[in-house]
Amino acid sequence: MRIAVVGAGGVGGYFGARLAAAGNEVTFVARGRQLEAIRRDGLLVRSPLGEFRVHADAVVPTIADLGPVDVLLVAVKLWDTDDVVAQLRNHVGAGTMVISLQNGVQKDAVLRRELPAEAVAGGVCYISAAIAEPGIVVHNGEMQKLVFGEYGGQDSDRTRTFLDACLKAGIDAEISADIERVIWEKFVFLASISGATSAVRQPIGVVRADPRSRALLGDLMAEVVAVGRAAGVGLDPAFADDRLTFCDSLPATMTSSMHHDLTEGHRLELAWLSGAVADLGEELGVSTPRHRTVADILAPYELGEPDSVDEPIDADTDA
Template sequence: MRVGVVGAGAVGGYFGALLSRAGHPVTLLARGAHLEAIRREGLRVRPVQAGGGEWVAWPEATEQASGTGPQDLILFAVKSYDTEGAARAMAPWVGPSTTILCLQNGVENEGKLAALYGMGRVVPAVAYIGAERVAPGVIEHRARGELVVGEPEGGSSPRLEQLRQVLAEARIPVQVAEDIWAAKWEKMLFNVALNAASALTGATGARLVAAPRSRWLFEASVREALAVARAQGVPLDDGVVDRVVAAAAALPAVSSMYHDLVRGKPLELESFNGYVVREGERLGIPVPVNATLYGLMEARQASGRGS
């Protein structure tokens, strides 16, 4: 299977490297020092688990999608704020039978991809992985590494079964969800509650839910986002709040938004709390906690880097 990776950072790079190591012809879209390092030394994956040794994959790497032809599968893993630009740039890779596996956080990116290429080509997915690109051509794998995939309209399909088999043969644990939007929204609830609060305070997920007042804030932001999801028709059960809190309690790390803020990088704020605020206003659902987090993060981002 010909595989293209758009967004060859920690997530796209890790899964692309596994598919390359399994023998699939993989091409990464990359640029700058990252591109040169991959061409020169391969894409190195450095596990941090005890006993895990560094390994190297040798995918092709290019700065432009033109010239390589349509791909059978595209792993789309850019940050949400780069969706439209990256989606247009990958046009030469999209053929009549191309599947676009959307590995992004948030719940609106699939619609943006569908606007360009049709929802029939898009497979929504949820990636559960702890990884970071720590140097050009080097990905540090810290935890997990599984995918949940599903058809936009629900149920299974021949292409989903083929995709599941290809991923599983590359040693990527994969689960097929009957309702992928419920799975996408469950992770969205976690991101909404964790990212801005962690970026503002420097607290880990575990610390945020350990203290009574910050736990109240965390749970309140989850419940507001849950109300928005249900108003959209997403069937999330009442136990989702406890599951999200438990996931935070098991996280001894700060959010990715905290790291992006400190490094002066763009933030996925609009796709998390910003989305909840906009949809809350559209649907007539009060979301004061998310509006507060959103407003404070707007001001914090405008004031410069964190510390």
């Protein structure tokens, strides 16, 4: 297949490299030092499933440099979505399937608003992967899965063809007949664990071990379920309890990408996670005090490490 991967970070780099190693014609859209490294040395993937390097047939700096493709995977940070969609308008042909592997539940609405709605299929990914250094993607753990499907649940040749390409590339993949529900199910877990680990500044093991922070995590999940159900998504009312129990099976050191970005002083996807839950809840008349509080706590860090300020005056000091 002819596949374009917009965003050659941990997610896009890993799945794009797998597909390229299996013989598909993969073009990465990258920038900066990642672009230079892939051009020079290809892309190296370090994984418990085996280390491999792909010498990309093509890596380009902009979407405008892409040729016709069968599948276009969007794997950029959420704040880049509007810019990417604006560039995609003239590069999505009648036969192109666009799948966003981004976080959140608003991503496809943005894509479908600006692109032909029929071009966009829903998708989610399950993986922990990151750029260790330019040109090197590290896959943490063995989980690496794609789930995708047509909106409306219909079967299609294009999703079956892409599924076959994924399976031949060694990617755990499946087609869903209810992809909107699958996206929201991931969002219940992702938005909540991101909010809890970032607010507490600790991995999941610490969060789940303390009764009060565990209750916070459970409440965050319940709020997302309530918002999703109000939006008409078929989420099980008990799904939050199920995900909280699932958290007990995770490695104690596991954290979220937002917590990692917070500790590194990077920009946060806060507006599309806890911020989005709170905003959608307000629109739908669903109370989301826990997510609103998390969004407020993390607001100073949303654009990265805040500028230092003068040393504060101790309120207990006599004037």
